[in-house]
Amino acid sequence: VLVIVRDEAEEFARDAAALIVDRIRGGRIRTLGVATGSSPLPVYRALADYPLETFSELSLYALDEYVGLARSDPRSYHSVVMHEVATPLGIPATRVHVPDGTIEGLSTAGHRYEAEIASAGGIDLQILGIGTTGHIGFNEPGSALKSRTRIKTLSARTREDNARFFSSLESVPRHCVTQGIGTILDARSLVLVATGKAKSDAITAALEGPLTTMCPGSALQAHPDVTVFLDAAASVRLELLDYHRDAHLHRPDWQLL
Ligand code: F6R
Numbered sequence: 001v002l003v004i005v006r007d008e009a010e011e012f013a014r015d016a017a018a019l020i021v022d023r024i025r026g027g028r029i030r031t032l033g034v035a036t037g038s039s040p041l042p043v044y045r046a047l048a049d050y051p052l053e054t055f056s057e058l059s060l061y062a063l064d065e066y067v068g069l070a071r072s073d074p075r076s077y078h079s080v081v082m083h084e085v086a087t088p089l090g091i092p093a094t095r096v097h098v099p100d101g102t103i104e105g106l107s108t109a110g111h112r113y114e115a116e117i118a119s120a121g122g123i124d125l126q127i128l129g130i131g132t133t134g135h136i137g138f139n140e141p142g143s144a145l146k147s148r149t150r151i152k153t154l155s156a157r158t159r160e161d162n163a164r165f166f167s168s169l170e171s172v173p174r175h176c177v178t179q180g181i182g183t184i185l186d187a188r189s190l191v192l193v194a195t196g197k198a199k200s201d202a203i204t205a206a207l208e209g210p211l212t213t214m215c216p217g218s219a220l221q222a223h224p225d226v227t228v229f230l231d232a233a234a235s236v237r238l239e240l241l242d243y244h245r246d247a248h249l250h251r252p253d254w255q256l257l
Contacts, residue, residue, distance in 0.1 A: 063179050
């Protein structure tokens with residue numbers, strides 16, 4: 001795991017966007033996995049600074065979707081991916097893939113999404129955020145490490161964290177369809193972004209704690225190509241970061257774990 005710490009999210013967003021564009025131009029990314037939520041927004045804004053032709057072959061795959069919201073609902077992750085990523089990058093809706101969270105489609109949503117990903121040849125690079133519970137996608141603590149796309153129940157903590165996107169806590173959906181941890185680990189490379197002190201415990205557990213289902217983010221330790229971008233606040237509790245700083249083994253703001 002390569003950990004890159006910058007003072008502000010806008011700084012690492014430029015680094016992350018440069019890494020992604022470099023790989024798109026090198027022909028290594030045709031399918032991009034996108035997280036929703038606040039953390040990756042600066043990265044999407046930085047990507048939009050590149051010429052749109054950069055993304056002319058790119059297909060997008062969301063990590064997850066709420067159960068029970070219509071695709072057209074502005075709070076659905078389909079709408080969020082369209083609004084925050086696809087439209088600014090000039091990617092048409094036909095190349096935007098999101099799990100089906102409608103009640104009618106629920107029983108087959110997981111299998112169908114896995115099949116969509118497989119028929120595209122897998123996800124080349126997956127962008128991730130991390131929840132305060134340590135979740136990646138909506139794989140809450142206790143999620144099986146080999147899990148595939150399926151229905152999950154959101155934890156009370158995650159519903160509270162995401163209530164800011166809804167009119168009330170009560171209106172936050174209770175269930176989701178999310179890529180499994182096994183699905184996420186199948187992506188050829190992973191980029192995790194986290195900002196703010198509220199994420200520092202989850203980041204420390206994920207990067208320096210044991211590999212455990214109780215912190216789904218720790219599953220990243222089992223992937224061979226992971227880059228983690230943090231702002232200073234999200235990195236404050238990392239102990240090995242100080243070790244590497246002292247040892248001058250790497251640039252002071254770069255860390256290999
Ligand atoms: C979003 C997702 C979640 C978020 C996480 C962090 O598609 O799967 O894992 O990445 O909840 O959310 P923010 O960035 O809003 O703090």
